[in-house]
Structures are given as structure tokens and as C-alpha cells.
Amino acid sequence: MSQPFSHVIGIVGGAVSGSEAAAIAAERGALVVVIEQNARPYGKIEDGLPRWHVALRKKEYARIDDNLAHPNVRFVPLTKLGRDVDWATLTGELGLSAVVLANGAWRDRPLPASIDAFNGRGLAYQNPFVYWFNHQLDADYDGPRFTVPDGAIVIGGGLASIDCVKIINFVLYGEALRARGIEVDVETMEHEGLPKILADHGLTREALGVRGATLFYRRRAEDMPLVSADDGSSARAAKLEATRVKLLTKVLEKYLVRFEPLSSPLAPLVEGEGESARLVGVRFGKNAIVDGKLVATDEVLDVKTELVVSSIGSIPELIVGIPAKGELYVWKDWDSGALASESASPVHGLGNVLTGKGNIVESRKSSKKVMAQVVDAVLAQPALEPAAVARIEAWVKARWDAVGYRGDYRAWMGAHPPSA
Numbered sequence: 037m038s039q040p041f042s043h044v045i046g047i048v049g050g051a052v053s054g055s056e057a058a059a060i061a062a063e064r065g066a067l068v069v070v071i072e073q074n075a076r077p078y079g080k081i082e083d084g085l086p087r088w089h090v091a092l093r094k095k096e097y098a099r100i101d102d103n104l105a106h107p108n109v110r111f112v113p114l115t116k117l118g119r120d121v122d123w124a125t126l127t128g129e130l131g132l133s134a135v136v137l138a139n140g141a142w143r144d145r146p147l148p149a150s151i152d153a154f155n156g157r158g159l160a161y162q163n164p165f166v167y168w169f170n171h172q173l174d175a176d177y178d179g180p181r182f183t184v185p186d187g188a189i190v191i192g193g194g195l196a197s198i199d200c201v202k203i204i205n206f207v208l209y210g211e212a213l214r215a216r217g218i219e220v221d222v223e224t225m226e227h228e229g230l231p232k233i234l235a236d237h238g239l240t241r242e243a244l245g246v247r248g249a250t251l252f253y254r255r256r257a258e259d260m261p262l263v264s265a266d267d268g269s270s271a272r273a274a275k276l277e278a279t280r281v282k283l284l285t286k287v288l289e290k291y292l293v294r295f296e297p298l299s300s301p302l303a304p305l306v307e308g309e310g311e312s313a314r315l316v317g318v319r320f321g322k323n324a325i326v327d328g329k330l331v332a333t334d335e336v337l338d339v340k341t342e343l344v345v346s347s348i349g350s351i352p353e354l355i356v357g358i359p360a361k362g363e364l365y366v367w368k369d370w371d372s373g374a375l376a377s378e379s380a381s382p383v384h385g386l387g388n389v390l391t392g393k394g395n396i397v398e399s400r401k402s403s404k405k406v407m408a409q410v411v412d413a414v415l416a417q418p419a420l421e422p423a424a425v426a427r428i429e430a431w432v433k434a435r436w437d438a439v440g441y442r443g444d445y446r447a448w449m450g451a452h453p454p455s456a
């Protein structure tokens with residue numbers, strides 16, 4: 037007979053932050069229902085982190101698996117909030133003690149509308165681009181496909197934009213080397229760097245004739261959010277700037293990337309008309325730093341390219357029912373992650389969806405901090421009636437039947453393994 041549960045918490049998203057939150061609540065005796073839109077719960081570990089992070093992915097997969105295999109956790113795969121269950125059902129009709137949003141940030145912040153209009157016609161966004169890079173070799177891959185032309189450019193300035201330029205160059209140099217009968221995998225390219233690999237084969241960038249990727253950033257190398265600090269003292273700020281320049285310089289040298297600072301995308305360069313119109317480049321406006329402030333100058337720079345990858349930030353997806361203002365959900369209190377929602381079940385957010393920080397450690401930290409408060413509050417509530425718990429369990433069972441899940445997390449994952 038299953039354990040009689042008195043409190044049930046629903047979690048949306050089963051990746052780093054959702055699985056960590058699930059384990060925390062499960063350890064304290066609550067029943068936890070984790071709904072996950074995909075078959076596997078690995079989120080950005082599988083679909084964001086580029087596939088050369090082999091050891092890190094393996095470690096994070098194992099931790100997520102351990103969390104979700106807890107006997108008090110009911111994993112509900114292939115179940116998307118907003119598609120398979122709506123907000124009113126999840127936060128009202130189901131009668132959950134609390135709902136936790138751990139659904140990350142999967143919407144790419146759009147470029148200016150005039151350029152965004154060319155999405156899929158010369159413009160790609162980071163999230164689908166990295167997803168393609170990670171999954172293109174899967175036997176059942178049916179997602180978006182990209183061709184990477186020489187001279188592709190990336191617009192952005194964070195860590196993910198660095199990954200995008202690396203992906204472009206690994207594809208380009210991988211192809212150029214393969215054309216000479218030399219096979220080098222991406223892990224080796226990432227680990228050893230391109231100049232060393234070329235030198236080992238008696239080659240140079242010029243001999244291969246690869247131009248490679250260029251990163252366009254609106255500020256300077258010193259301002260790139262590659263590392264940050266909580267303490268804003270001026271001594272610390274100067275050190276931080278030097279570290280950023282050092283980090284970027286290493287990327288430019290090790291992966292043969294070009295960099296164009298102080299450039300903001302202004303307008304598309306287009307060829308063709310109507311349906312056949314295609315983005316063939318971007319007009320950038322040049323900026324300057326005056327008295328520490330970024331100002332636009334009159335100078336423009338027209339850059340021709342067959343592919344623009346935009347990596348200017350990931351923001352939460354809008355879901356009907358979740359209060360949102362601008363790019364973000366409306367949080368009542370950032371510390372507890374409480375959402376400004378009128379729903380019957382209290383709703384909190386944690387991880388990337390709350391912090392906006394694309395970082396595993398930060399997601400886990402946020403999860404622990406918020407979930408401790410959520411579980412305290414939930415366990416202080418009166419116990420749910422057994423019939424109320426049974427209704428939630430029946431809903432879970434109906435979803436399991438709909439997606440073919442038999443209630444055994446390890447067996448399901450064995451049947452749905454990630455690509456190697």
C-alpha cells in the first residue's frame with residue numbers, strides 16, 4: 037500500500053532546479069508531482085549546454101535521475117503546462133498544496149522587429165541553434181536544421197554567445213579538416229584549441245581558407261557579463277574588467293574567433309522581395325563609451341553574412357495564466373520566489389526562471405533557498421483529505437496512461453536514453 041500523503045506539491049520542469057526542489061520536498065515527506073514537457077527531464081543540461089561538456093552533463097544527468105527516482109516523486113513526462121494541462125487546472129482544480137515553477141528560460145529575447153522578421157531566413161536564435169548542434173546526429177532528430185556558412189556572425193555578449201561562436205567554428209573547421217581527410221571531434225577541438233590542431237597537421241587558418249565566426253557586442257570586452265561579482269567596489273570592478281578581457285582574449289585565440297565591440301544591430305540587409313526576401317547581413321550602429329555611459333554614434337557598419345545567430349538572452353516563455361510584465365513573470369517577492377498570482381494554490385518560482393541567471397550552481401542555490409521556505413509553509417497547512425490526494429494521484433495516473441509511462445522512473449529513462 038502506498039504511503040498516506042498529507043501534502044502534495046506540483047513542480048513544472050524536472051531539470052536542475054525542478055529535480056532539486058522535488059528531492060527536497062520528497063525528503064520531508066510530501067508527495068511531489070513533477071510535470072515535464074519532454075520525455076527526459078534534463079532541460080538545458082541536455083539541450084543548452086553544448087555537447088562537448090561530456091563529464092559535466094553525465095554528472096548532472098545522474099544527479100537529476102537520483103532526485104527524480106525518489107519514491108515520493110511522481111514524474112509525469114511529455115506533459116506541458118499550457119498544452120497538456122492548463123494554468124487553472126494546475127493551480128486550482130487539482131487542489132495541490134503548492135505549485136512550483138522550475139520551467140527555466142526558453143524564449144530567446146528578440147532582436148529589433150525589422151531583423152526578427154527574418155527568423156528562419158538568414159537569422160537563427162541561440163536556443164534552437166544550440167539544440168540543433170546537440171541533437172542533429174540523433175537518429176530520430178526532427179527539429180530545426182541549420183547550415184553554417186563561413187563568415188557567420190553572432191550577436192550577443194554572454195557565455196552562451198561564446199558557445200555559439202565556438203559551435204560555428206567547430207562546424208567550419210571540422211568540415212575544412214574533413215575535406216583534407218582529417219577527422220577531429222568537437223571535444224578535442226574544445227579541449228586542445230584550433231591553432232594547436234591546425235599546427236599538428238601542418239596547417240594554418242589561411243591555408244584552410246576559413247574566415248570563421250565573428251562576435252558582435254554592443255559594449256566593450258571589459259563589460260561582457262562573462263563573470264560578475266556581488267561587491268561593486270571600484271577595485272573589484274577594475275579586476276573584473278581585466279578578467280573579462282582575459283577570458284575573451286583566450287576564446288578569440290584558442291578558437292580563432294573575431295570580435296567587434298561597441299556594435300548594436302540597427303537594421304537588416306535584405307536581398308529579394310516578398311516571400312523570397314532573405315537576410316544577407318546586418319547594419320550595426322557603432323557605440324562609444326562616454327563618461328562610463330554607452331552612447332550611440334552616427335557611424336554605421338554594414339556586415340554581409342549568410343547567417344546571423346542572435347544570443348542576446350533567454351527569457352521565460354509566456355504561458356496563459358501566468359502574470360507577466362514585459363519579458364518576465366510578475367514576482368511578488370524575489371526572496372521567496374512568490375508569484376503575484378490569485379490562484380488557489382500558492383505559486384513560487386525557482387532556478388533560471390526566477391534568477392534569470394543561466395548557471396547551474398545559481399539554479400541549484402535558488403532551488404534550495406526557495407524550496408526550504410515553500411516546504412515549511414506547505415507543511416504548516418492543514419493536511420489534505422485522503423480523497424483530495426487520491427484525486428491528484430488519479431490525475432497523475434491518467435497522464436501516465438496517456439503518455440505510456442508505467443510509474444517507474446529508471447525503467448522509463450532506460451527506454452528513453454539521451455544521445456551519447
Ligand SMILES: Cc1cc2nc3c(=O)[nH]c(=O)nc-3n(C[C@H](O)[C@H](O)[C@H](O)COP(=O)(O)OP(=O)(O)OC[C@H]3O[C@@H](n4cnc5c(N)ncnc54)[C@H](O)[C@@H]3O)c2cc1C
Nearest residue numbers: 049051052053073079080084117139140387388394395396
Ligand atoms: C548555450 C548554453 C551554455 C551553458 N553553459 C553553462 C555552463 O557552462 N555552466 C553552467 O553552470 N551553466 C551553463 N548554462 C546554463 C545552465 O545550463 C542553466 O542555467 C541551468 O541548467 C538551468 O536549470 P533550470 O533547471 O533552472 O532550467 P532548465 O534547465 O531550463 O529546466 C527547465 C525544465 O522545465 C521544462 N519546461 C519548460 N517549460 C515547461 C512547461 N511549460 N511545461 C512543463 N515543463 C516545462 C523544460 O523542458 C526543462 O526540463 C548554459 C546554458 C546555455 C543555453
